[in-house]
Amino acid sequence: MRDQFHLVSKWAVDSNSLRRALLEEKPDIVHFSGHGEGQTGLVLVGQNGEPKPATSEALSGLFKLFPEIKCVVLNACYAEAQAKAIVQHIDYVIEMKQSMRDDAAIAFATGFYDGLGYEKSIDVAFELGCNAIQFELAFLQLRDRERH
Numbered sequence: 001m002r003d004q005f006h007l008v009s010k011w012a013v014d015s016n017s018l019r020r021a022l023l024e025e026k027p028d029i030v031h032f033s034g035h036g037e038g039q040t041g042l043v044l045v046g047q048n049g050e051p052k053p054a055t056s057e058a059l060s061g062l063f064k065l066f067p068e069i070k071c072v073v074l075n076a077c078y079a080e081a082q083a084k085a086i087v088q089h090i091d092y093v094i095e096m097k098q099s100m101r102d103d104a105a106i107a108f109a110t111g112f113y114d115g116l117g118y119e120k121s122i123d124v125a126f127e128l129g130c131n132a133i134q135f136e137l138a139f140l141q142l143r144d145r146e147r148h
Contacts, residue, residue, distance in 0.1 A: 005116075014052065018062070022069075029072070032074050033105070034076050036077050040053045056082045063090050066089075069090050072093045074093065075108070076095075078097070079096055094126060104133045111130070113125070114128060
């Protein structure tokens with residue numbers, strides 16, 4: 001089923017380009033990969049190119065207008081507050097409660113999308129993503145022990 005996926009990347013988005021991407025692309029899944037600042041929000045780009053947080057309230061209000069989205073992945077550290085706000089309107093919201101290494105985040109995404117690509121449910125794909133992190137962390141721990 002992976003050939004049925006159409007991936008669209010948007011880099012360094014601000015609130016306007018995020019809204020327009022949702023309107024233009026009509027996605028089933030929205031995957032945010034970036035930085036989160038806890039209660040302050042997910043870090044987007046402001047009009048001047050500086051970081052500008054997107055608050056939980058603003059994100060909730062945006063996703064409320066797109067109920068056809070099936071899943072939002074917040075692959076950003078400390079995104080729990082935003083996930084709690086978005087899940088009021090979207091059935092599946094995946095978030096990182098704490099800081100996560102880039103390699104672990106990549107491993108999760110690989111496992112998660114492998115699952116979806118092979119027609120697994122979002123629940124099973126999530127578990128596959130978590131399992132991929134376990135494999136990645138085990139490898140990193142082994143590598144660190146060998147260095148010492």
